[in-house]
Amino acid sequence: MAEPILQLSEIRKTFGALKATDGVSLDLRKGEIHALIGPNGAGKSTLIHQICGSIRPDSGTIRFLGEDMAGLDMAARVRKGLGRSFQISSLAPEFSALRNVMLAVQARQGSSYRFFRPVAGDRSLTGPAMAMLERVGLEKRAKVPAAELSHGERRQLEIAIALALEPKAFLFDEPMAGLGPEGSKRLTGFLDGLRHEAPILLVEHDMDAVFALADRISVLVYGRIIATGTVAEIRSDPEVRRAYLGDAA
Amino acid sequence: MMAGVSRETWISAVLVALLVAVPLAATAAGEPFYVTLATRIAILALAAVGLNIALGLGGLVSFGHAAFFGLGGYVAGIFAAHAFNGAPLPFGFAATTAMPVIWLVAIALCGLVALPIGAISLRTAGVYFIMITLAFAQMIYYFAVSWPDYGGEDGLSIYVRNSFPGLNTAQPLPYFLLCLGLLAAGLVLFWCIQGSRFGAALEASRQNATRLAAVGITPFGIRLAAFVISAMVTGLAGALFADLNRFVSPSMLSWHMSGELIVLIILGGKGRLFGPLAGAMVYVLFEYALGGITERWQFFLGLILLGVVLFARGGFLGLLAGKARHG
Numbered sequence: 001m002a003e004p005i006l007q008l009s010e011i012r013k014t015f016g017a018l019k020a021t022d023g024v025s026l027d028l029r030k031g032e033i034h035a036l037i038g039p040n041g042a043g044k045s046t047l048i049h050q051i052c053g054s055i056r057p058d059s060g061t062i063r064f065l066g067e068d069m070a071g072l073d074m075a076a077r078v079r080k081g082l083g084r085s086f087q088i089s090s091l092a093p094e095f096s097a098l099r100n101v102m103l104a105v106q107a108r109q110g111s112s113y114r115f116f117r118p119v120a121g122d123r124s125l126t127g128p129a130m131a132m133l134e135r136v137g138l139e140k141r142a143k144v145p146a147a148e149l150s151h152g153e154r155r156q157l158e159i160a161i162a163l164a165l166e167p168k169a170f171l172f173d174e175p176m177a178g179l180g181p182e183g184s185k186r187l188t189g190f191l192d193g194l195r196h197e198a199p200i201l202l203v204e205h206d207m208d209a210v211f212a213l214a215d216r217i218s219v220l221v222y223g224r225i226i227a228t229g230t231v232a233e234i235r236s237d238p239e240v241r242r243a244y245l246g247d248a249a
Numbered sequence: 250m251m252a253g254v255s256r257e258t259w260i261s262a263v264l265v266a267l268l269v270a271v272p273l274a275a276t277a278a279g280e281p282f283y284v285t286l287a288t289r290i291a292i293l294a295l296a297a298v299g300l301n302i303a304l305g306l307g308g309l310v311s312f313g314h315a316a317f318f319g320l321g322g323y324v325a326g327i328f329a330a331h332a333f334n335g336a337p338l339p340f341g342f343a344a345t346t347a348m349p350v351i352w353l354v355a356i357a358l359c360g361l362v363a364l365p366i367g368a369i370s371l372r373t374a375g376v377y378f379i380m381i382t383l384a385f386a387q388m389i390y391y392f393a394v395s396w397p398d399y400g401g402e403d404g405l406s407i408y409v410r411n412s413f414p415g416l417n418t419a420q421p422l423p424y425f426l427l428c429l430g431l432l433a434a435g436l437v438l439f440w441c442i443q444g445s446r447f448g449a450a451l452e453a454s455r456q457n458a459t460r461l462a463a464v465g466i467t468p469f470g471i472r473l474a475a476f477v478i479s480a481m482v483t484g485l486a487g488a489l490f491a492d493l494n495r496f497v498s499p500s501m502l503s504w505h506m507s508g509e510l511i512v513l514i515i516l517g518g519k520g521r522l523f524g525p526l527a528g529a530m531v532y533v534l535f536e537y538a539l540g541g542i543t544e545r546w547q548f549f550l551g552l553i554l555l556g557v558v559l560f561a562r563g564g565f566l567g568l569l570a571g572k573a574r575h576g
Binding site: 052073074075076078079084086090091092093094095099100102103104106107108111112113114115116117118119120125161165 | 441442444445446447448449450452453456457459460461462463464465466467468470471474
């Protein structure tokens with residue numbers, strides 16, 4: 001089997017006496033959706049921060065496309081091909097939806113130190129950006145400032161920005177949060193096809209979506225991965241049922 | 250097509266027309282004082298256009314831009330002094346009174362000084378950034394005060410205004426036109442940056458730096474470039490200001506000056522192309538009109554500033570145009 005796209009080995013992070021991440025190892029392979037689930041306070045956010053580079057682990061290694069990510073900040077990891085969305089939408093609020101995506105397009109082109117040519121009407125930016133908005137179904141809202149978009153539309157815009165980066169792996173942090181059943185269902189269908197473009201590490205509380213999408217699931221409890229396996233394996237794992245799933249399974 | 254032109258554009262056009270027409274009329278009427286007043290407006294507006302790149306577009310509240318304004322001023326003063334005495338400059342450069350050379354030196358020097366100041370200051374944010382830029386400017390201020398060679402605390406007089414090929418800069422109108430031309434160049438630069446890919450990244454860094462990093466653009470580099478460009482424009486204005494007054498002193502480097510530049514931007518409308526011009530017009534006219542009546546004119550300016558900050562965040566331009574900048 002080829003080397004995984006993203007590989008975490010023995011990641012540890014403590015805050016004082018709290019072991020937020022306690023020896024986590026997991027990997028993300030080509031073509032898969034790997035869901036990371038766990039109760040609130042399990043350390044999912046801390047783990048995501050370490051993968052993205054905004055928190056430095058105390059020990060352990062994170063390899064992405066075979067390369068050690070230690071010492072690279074968030075922007076550098078994104079340039080390597082790690083595309084992420086945020087748990088709470090993080091957009092440029094004054095920019096229109098289109099300009100938010102155009103920013104990602106110009107970042108991928110590596111051309112942010114051009115001082116003279118105007119971006120408005122630059123087809124090499126607006127074209128790909130508009131295509132991404134169309135993919136997530138937001139093209140009619142292209143001119144609306146991000147601050148005026150609805151919650152669900154902002155979630156869609158986050159996805160469009162991540163798509164525009166053409167990453168080698170996606171890291172989606174609760175993309176379904178607050179979407180409602182209809183929106184969740186649409187996004188589930190969309191992510192289902194996306195895994196073939198780049199594998200997805202999916203942190204999600206919506207168990208219907210997780211069970212529908214995941215090739216593998218890892219369960220994080222108190223900073224430790226207590227189980228990794230297919231949907232069927234996780235649903236029948238007694239420890240997981242006790243710690244987390246309860247009646248949902 | 251008329252509907253496509255915003256009210257802000259119309260108001261800006263009126264401001265520019267006033268700035269050009271008044272000095273021409275004043276010259277015709279034999280009232281050179283008003284030409285000097287308009288020159289002062291143009292130069293302060295240019296300095297604020299520079300700061301507006303960092304503050305307006307990038308949200309970087311530099312409380313130390315007087316350092317660059319003053320450095321530009323000292324370049325003009327020191328060149329003039331050496332040329333007057335016939336003494337060569339440090340490193341054996343021949344002194345000249347040619348403004349284009351002086352301007353280039355002022356711009357280059359301010360860029361070189363802004364690079365380390367920015368690189369250190371931009372490791373901080375918010376109120377710490379304000380304080381550290383202030384601290385750097387004060388260091389340069391006290392250096393100028395304590396350095397006797399160029400007048401120290403008393404400042405340095407420029408006996409003959411520096412020269413520009415083909416123009417008599419000693420006359421108020423030609424000098425005004427020079428300053429007006431450079432203001433126009435500064436505005437074109439701001440406009441280009443605002444619309445460019447760099448400007449998009451810079452404005453995104455103001456709105457949400459995490460978002461910028463999450464698309465793979467490191468905010469630090471974008472901000473540093475903006476800070477350096479900003480300092481260079483303000484430095485050029487400083488050289489013009491010294492030549493206008495035919496005098497440069499540490500007061501050009503003081504924190505009052507840094508504050509004044511921020512006030513110009515807030516008054517006019519921060520991040521707006523013509524905000525600094527509107528601000529400089531209001532400020533200078535206020536200083537002239539009320540300064541003649543009371544020494545306490547800045548008290549009334551303070552009241553106006555309070556009103557703008559509380560009720561008209563877009564400054565005078567925003568108030569008159571009555572529309573959000575982004576749509």
